[in-house]
Amino acid sequence: MNKIKTIVIGLILSALTTFAYAEFRVGITGSGVSFDDVKGSETTSSQTETDTLEAILPSIFVEKGFGPLTLGIDILPYKIEGETVTNDQSGSFVDSGSNNVTVDIDEHYKVYALLGLGDSPVYLKVAYTEADVLTEETMHTGSSYPNAELEGTYVGLGAQRDLDNAFIRVEAGFSSYDDISVTGTGGDDDANTVTVSGIDGFEAKISIGKAF
Numbered sequence: 001m002n003k004i005k006t007i008v009i010g011l012i013l014s015a016l017t018t019f020a021y022a023e024f025r026v027g028i029t030g031s032g033v034s035f036d037d038v039k040g041s042e043t044t045s046s047q048t049e050t051d052t053l054e055a056i057l058p059s060i061f062v063e064k065g066f067g068p069l070t071l072g073i074d075i076l077p078y079k080i081e082g083e084t085v086t087n088d089q090s091g092s093f094v095d096s097g098s099n100n101v102t103v104d105i106d107e108h109y110k111v112y113a114l115l116g117l118g119d120s121p122v123y124l125k126v127a128y129t130e131a132d133v134l135t136e137e138t139m140h141t142g143s144s145y146p147n148a149e150l151e152g153t154y155v156g157l158g159a160q161r162d163l164d165n166a167f168i169r170v171e172a173g174f175s176s177y178d179d180i181s182v183t184g185t186g187g188d189d190d191a192n193t194v195t196v197s198g199i200d201g202f203e204a205k206i207s208i209g210k211a212f
Helices: 002-016
Strands: 023-042 048-066 069-075 084-088 098-116 122-138 148-163 166-177 180-183 193-197 200-211
Touching: 023 069, 023 166, 048 098, 048 200, 098 148, 122 166, 148 180, 148 200
Parallel strands: none
Antiparallel strands: 023 048, 023 193, 023 200, 048 069, 069 098, 084 098, 098 122, 122 148, 148 166, 166 200, 180 193
16 A cells, blocks of 8 residues: 555656646645544444544645646655553453553645635635554554554635745645544454544644745
8 A cells, every 4th residue: 555655646746747837836834633523432342432633733745836726745744643542451350451552643645736716815725635544552462453544535725825936825624534444353252343433623724835
């Protein structure tokens, strides 16, 4: 999957450099995200955990403008490291012990199209998002969980102010990601499947870029 992702990103960057007369832009973005009611459940438990995910995520972008249409790619050039969650079942009569699980997000990128709305500074933006979900666990049962792919879409509305060979954008949008399910292997005979759902919410962005 990582090889396919590398090929896709390479093709996008190649397309961005193909048109000699298109405007080339690079920049940085700061995104504030808030995902409410993210739910986590597992087949070996009747409980469902609900949480709110909030973060500020800086990223870099590369794009080319073709008149009112802009095509680009936005990349988080770092790993989003999650906290280690511990589930202590030392007092249980069955499967007694402690479980430690850490989930990280890596190679997060967003391929987008931006369309200017007439002569106004307002634009519409749509995007496809993908990332790797990396799991690292220490389970008292000896089981382990595979990594997974996170896929989603984004729709936003923003405004751009042009400066001398530079620009500033403010934007608000909504992201929605597919549910993730991973099934543990090894350990006892009862394979546990963990599902995360409801990964969607609002984003606010501010970007600063330079045109060449």
